[in-house]
Amino acid sequence: MTSDCDRSAPNSLTACSQSLGLPQIQRHVFICADQTVPKCCDKAVSLVAWNYLKQRLKELKLDVPTSDRPTCIFRTKANCLRVCQQGPIMVVYPDGVWYHSANPDVIEQIIQEHLIGDRIVSEYAFLVHPLPESAQVSGSEPSK
Secondary structure (H helix, E strand, O other), X not given: OOOOOOOOOOOHXXXXXXXXXXXXXXXXXXXEOOOOOOOOOOHHHHHHHHHHHHHHHHHOOOOOOOOOXXXXXXXXXXXXXXXXXXXXXXXXXXXXXXXXXXXHHHHHHHHHHHHHOOOOOOOOEEEEOOOOOOOOOOOOOOOO
């Protein structure tokens, strides 16, 4: 799936969200990386972790929906997740699992055990706080 996020195209937000697979997101992974003021870890360490996460999700084809798996895992580089210890910090939503020390080895373990195997990697999880089931918001379509 290629990104079709041309800002000048009509209905560009709709096309962009479809091309990114946003309606099929199963989980959303945030990782603190490329910090303006590095506190939880060295900036270079965080960028290595971010690049590893991107690369592995792509290699495993978890970043886009497929015919075998109609969902995907979205990832976002966050400047800071405000937990400034034992970084890089990584959080998986909607599960609400917060991980510390997210270096490439730990990220691989999280990918295999949590993202694929649905098991929290307790060795690195320091908080589990799932998002609550939200009440149905009025209207099924976003306002335009």
